[in-house]
Structure formats: structure tokens, C-alpha cells
Amino acid sequence: MTNLPGLEHIIEITYLIATALFILSLKWLSSPTTARRGVFAGELGMLLAIAGTLLHHGIVEYKWIVIALVLGTIIGVPLGNVAMTAVRRILLAHSGCAPLHDGRAFTRSHPWLADLHRQLDGRGEIAGGIAAAAHHL
Amino acid sequence: MSLTNALDAIAVVGAIILAGEYHTHGAMLAKILGTIAIVAATSNIVGGFLITDRMLKMFKASGPKRP
Numbered sequence: 001m002t003n004l005p006g007l008e009h010i011i012e013i014t015y016l017i018a019t020a021l022f023i024l025s026l027k028w029l030s031s032p033t034t035a036r037r038g039v040f041a042g043e044l045g046m047l048l049a050i051a052g053t054l055l056h057h058g059i060v061e062y063k064w065i066v067i068a069l070v071l072g073t074i075i076g077v078p079l080g081n082v083a084m085t086a087v088r089r090i091l092l093a094h095s096g097c098a099p100l101h102d103g104r105a106f107t108r109s110h111p112w113l114a115d116l117h118r119q120l121d122g123r124g125e126i127a128g129g130i131a132a133a134a135h136h137l
Numbered sequence: 138m139s140l141t142n143a144l145d146a147i148a149v150v151g152a153i154i155l156a157g158e159y160h161t162h163g164a165m166l167a168k169i170l171g172t173i174a175i176v177a178a179t180s181n182i183v184g185g186f187l188i189t190d191r192m193l194k195m196f197k198a199s200g201p202k203r204p
Contacts, residue, residue: 039186046149071176076181
């Protein structure tokens with residue numbers, strides 16, 4: 001990558017926007033009504049962070065990065081399309097706290113999740129699992 | 138929930154720096170490990186976001202309240 005004038009500033013601004021989007025994402029994720037917006041903000045922030053890093057002048061070889069990103073996506077898509085009943089286990093495994101926390105206990109300790117649990121015929125357990133995973137990061 | 142994925146983006150950034158930097162022949166290991174790290178972290182990001190999105194779709198579809 002040639003060292004264009006102003007490129008460093010562009011990278012810095014990209015990182016700044018990505019950071020702001022991550023913070024907004026976490027804020028929006030705290031409420032069920034804005035959670036989807038929070039997910040999109042997180043995705044956008046992540047893309048900006050990766051794009052900013054790829055522009056960095058220290059990065060000289062792109063071949064393996066592109067191969068790795070494509071391979072990771074190919075592996076990730078089936079992971080995202082598993083049966084809903086396996087979601088809690090996967091999310092807890094992802095965050096590395098599967099042996100530490102049970103979503104069921106977290107659901108009981110948070111009234112709004114317990115209410116959701118009733119409404120969704122027990123599927124609130126999944127939400128409890130996610131919340132427990134997020135809570136303990 | 139997506140915090141896990143957001144943290145993984147930071148892992149990807151670090152891995153990209155490792156895999157994309159200029160290395161002499163002796164430092165090939167860093168490139169190989171960086172590439173493996175990108176694959177692992179990207180699969181986690183993509184899978185995690187897809188699952189989160191599917192789950193949040195379930196939240197939106199709230200029917201009439203049962204008695």
C-alpha cells in the first residue's frame with residue numbers, strides 16, 4: 001500500500017467511528033426494542049475496524065488475509081444456521097463460559113427474562129443464555 | 138451477546154496485522170498463526186451475528202397475548 005498523504009488520518013477517523021459504533025451498539029443492545037439496531041451498529045463498527053486495518057501501510061500482503069476471511073465466512077455461515085435448540089450451548093461455548101453459567105439460573109434471576117420465558121414457552125432460556133454470556137464478559 | 142462478536146473484531150484486527158506484515162523467512166510462523174487466527178475469529182463473528190440476528194427476529198414476532 002502506498003503511503004498516501006492523509007491516509008493515516010483516514011485510518012484514525014475510521015477507528016474513531018468504529019469505537020463510537022461499538023459503544024452505541026452496546027447501549028442499544030441493552031434494550032429488547034433497539035437490540036437489532038445494536039447488532040447492525042456492531043457489524044458496521046466491526047467492518048470499519050477491519051477496513052481501517054487493511055488500509056494500514058504496515059500491511060503489505062493481502063493474499064492470505066483474503067483467503068482467511070473467505071474461509072472463516074464459509075465456516076461461520078453453517079454455524080449461524082444451526083437448530084435454535086442448540087443456540088444456547090453454542091453461544092455459551094463461544095464466549096467460553098459454558099461450564100460456569102447456566103442460562104436457566106440467569107433467567108430466574110432477571111424478571112423480564114422470566115416473563116419472556118413464559119411468553120416463548122421456555123425459549124426464554126436461550127435469551128437467558130445469551131444474557132448470561134454477555135453479562136460475564 | 139454481540140459483545141462477543143465485537144471483541145472478535147479486535148482479534149481479527151490483531152490477526153490481520155500479524156498476517157499482513159512484511160516478514161523475513163524466519164518469521165513465517167507469525168504469518169501462519171495470524172492466518173489461522175483470522176479464520177477462527179471470522180467464523181465466530183459470522184456465526185455469532187447470524188445467530189443473534191435470527192434470535193432477535195423471534196423477539197419481534199410477538200402475537201396476541203394468551204389468556
